[in-house]
Amino acid sequence: MERHSKLKTHLAVWSGASRRGLFVLVVMGVLSCMSNTAYSIPSLRVEISSISSKLIQKQKALNSSQDLVNPAHRFNVSSMASSTSFAGIISEDSYAFGHKEDLGFSIFLDRRCKRVWFIRHAEAQHNVAEREHELGSLVLLQENSGWTYWDAGLTVAGQAQCGRLRREIEALPHPLDLELVVVSPLTRTLQTAMRTVPPSLHDVPFVATELCRERVTSCPADSRRPVSVLKKEFPAVDFSEVRTDEDLMFECMKEDSDACKQRGIKFLQWLAKRPETRIAVVTHSGFLKRLFEQFGMDIARDDQDELHRRPANCEMRGLLLCAHRHFSDVPGAENWVDTSI
Known part of the structure; x- marks a missing residue:
């Protein structure tokens, strides 16, 4: 395995207070197989960034005015607000973690954190x-290529990338010990998941969800085949989270960047509500770009560049997902959040 010399090796905290929730992402490492080159970036040092100046100021004020050891001043995390609007975040949300900038x-509560390995599909x-x-990405438009690239599958080179990444994962000094593999229901991600983390080698469930599919555009490459067909081709995958047999998302809606975010x-x-804490997610570069760019705007520039750059085909990026509030999976509960599409 060849080390990539241009990328710095460190552990960084990436935070973001989005309009839809409050999370912190912490990078744990990168593993990529591009062409014949593989590189691994371990975490060697700690660099802490500003989480959110607004929340930090609130927490400092509360810490100076209240004795948190006093039971009367302890915050019951089970009563945390369920609002998904950042404007409605109350100061108690900051008690889900302890940030000491100086x-x-x-420090994050263990039960609030999940290890998530995001994998972009292979070529x-x-x-x-x-x-x-010569048309570049425009060749994928239906008026230029019809349905030639509808739900495109992997190339021979892409299949080889999966094999290399699988071997790199198996050679890691510490096993991933995955409890769940989440996959976009498009053929290229399903094939990548099967070839990179074979169900026969790991007693782990595979769950498909449209929540992590590629941004829905007018390109047939971003559309999926019917679930009834995919089930036959990928019998090890649980498609129960995919609500419709036909791709109604592609037929009925197109997403701009904000909708994808x-x-x-x-x-x-949805991940935060899952019981599993060690999860692989096989998804797409466009989706990851719009997800990650909502985080880390106030951190060191090199860390920001690492988080926001486009992942290579079959690149795996390990992160810590830290949820600042509890998301109930029980409809009607005070802290329940509807994550259906």
């Missing part, structure tokens, strides 16, 4: 067309 550390047929055709936060809320 000391250079943040697919439409990626090659986009790269090699909102869906991304819904996806984080």
Whole structure:
């Protein structure tokens, strides 16, 4: 395995207070297989950034005016606000973590955190067309190529990328010990998941959800085949989270960047409600771009660049997802959040 010399190795806290919820993302490392080159970026040092000046100021004021050891002043996390609007966040949300900017550390409650490995799908047929055709990405439009790249599958090179990433994962000094694999219901992500984390080698459930599919555009490459067909091709995957057999999202709606960002936060809320704490997510670069760019605007520039850059095909990026509030999975509960599409 070849180390990539240009990328700095460190652990960084990436925070974001979005309009749809409150989370912190912490990068744990990057593992990528591009062409014949693989590189791993371990976490070597700690660099803490500003979480949110507004929340920090509130917490400092509360810490100086209240004795948090006093039971009367302890915050009951079970009563945390369920509002998904950042404007409605109350100061108690900051008690889900302890941030000491002057000391250079943040402490998060273990039960609030999940290890999540985000994997972009391996090279697919439409990626090659986009790269090699003179029209570039415009070749994928229906008026230029029809349905040629509808729900495009992996190329031979993409299949090889999956094999290399799987071997790199198996060679890690500490196993991932995955409890769940979440996958977009498009063919290229399903194939990547099956070839990278084979169900036969890991006793772990595979769940498909449209919450992490690619941004819905007018390109047939971003549309999926019917679930009834996908179930036969990928029998190990649980498609119960996909509500319709046909791709009604592609037929009935198109997403701009803001809509995709909102869906991304819904996806984080869905993950936060899951019982599993070690999760792999096989998804798409466009979705990841719009998800991650909502976080880390106030951190060191090199860390920001690492979070926001476009992932390579079959690149795995490990993060910590820290939820500042509880998201109930019980409809009607005070802290229940509807994450359906």
